[in-house]
Amino acid sequence: MSLIRETIVGLRMTLILWVLTALIYPFFMLGVGLIFPYQANGSLIKNAQGQVVGSALIGQPFASERYFWSRPSTTNYSTGEAAKQTGISGASNLAPSNPDLVKRIQSEVSRLNQANIKPTADLVYTSGSSLDPHISEESARTQIQRVAKARGLDTNQVEILISKYVDGRFLGIFGESGVNTLKLNLALDALQTGK
Template sequence: MSFAREASRAVRSTLVLWVLTAIIYPFVILAVGQLVFPFQANGSIITNTQGQPVGSALIGQPFTSDRYFNSRPSTTSYSTADPKKDESKVLQTGVSGASNLAPSNPALLDRIKGKPDPDLAKAIEGDIPRLQKAGVKPTADLVYTSGSSLDPHITPDGARAQIDRVAKARGLQPKQLEAMIKQNIDGRFLGIFGEPGVNVLKLNLALDALKPA
């Protein structure tokens, strides 16, 4: 068999495989995703009661007001920090990731426990004192950041710990919030993998739609 014929066969095989894997396969997967899983394929976008997109179910947002259930801490401020004003340099290498601080690192201990200082400008209010001052029992997820710093969930216990503060701020009954948390718990994937969690954005949207008893 001549070299030209072998080369022609190799070129044709390469073109066929390229069409199959680079064009047909991606378009088939795209079509299946749009037809079968349109919500997930388009970024799991959550909308408000007016139909306006307010975020993704997969990426957390910072909530700090007493009127809302707060998110867990984030080393990247949930990617909302201004890179030009990023004094702690958390966005210098990207917008997702953990701090990688060891448990004995003073910076981590200062953030969690706080750091009193005669110079008030240098004092640091730790997450635990801040939560305790607000009447919230500190849970692990309300104190420690996630591996990605974009975790959209808190634990059911972390949500329940904030009930009294949110109920007081909004004039609601704690039982209303307890029922709402129970309705918004995401179970384990396939009933086996992971732990139950509460999507903070979904929970707060449901909170805004809740009317006082």
């Protein structure tokens, strides 16, 4: 009798878990995706022409003097055929004593010094995922002179633009505030085209 009772309990539990994981959870996630379509589709950002240029959640490299530079990354941002081989994120896992890491950091500091930009931690070091799209407000402000000069803008215009694109702490208490470089750079382009 005990074996039959335990079999029935096991079948009930299997049925309950199946309903939870195969029906309720997928439909719940579908509902969340319908309520928040922007987030469900990868938080994609479009330019003024309506073309997708990136995600608000993934950092991109910027090398032009006309743009705010983002954090360095160990991720390969290749395009075309080579893009199929990328998709790996994460830090380089190089120890602080590793000569390759020291060389990369010294190179980054030299590049920033040549551009008259104060080397801040987030302009020199990669983030843990190597995909962080934000830089600190301080790092953005150190680049105002360079960007304003390259674009022929007043430094006050650029500073006001930075203030508009500061993302605050998550729920007001977690993490630090930062500036999303992709959003800021697209706003710079829109400012110059008058859109």
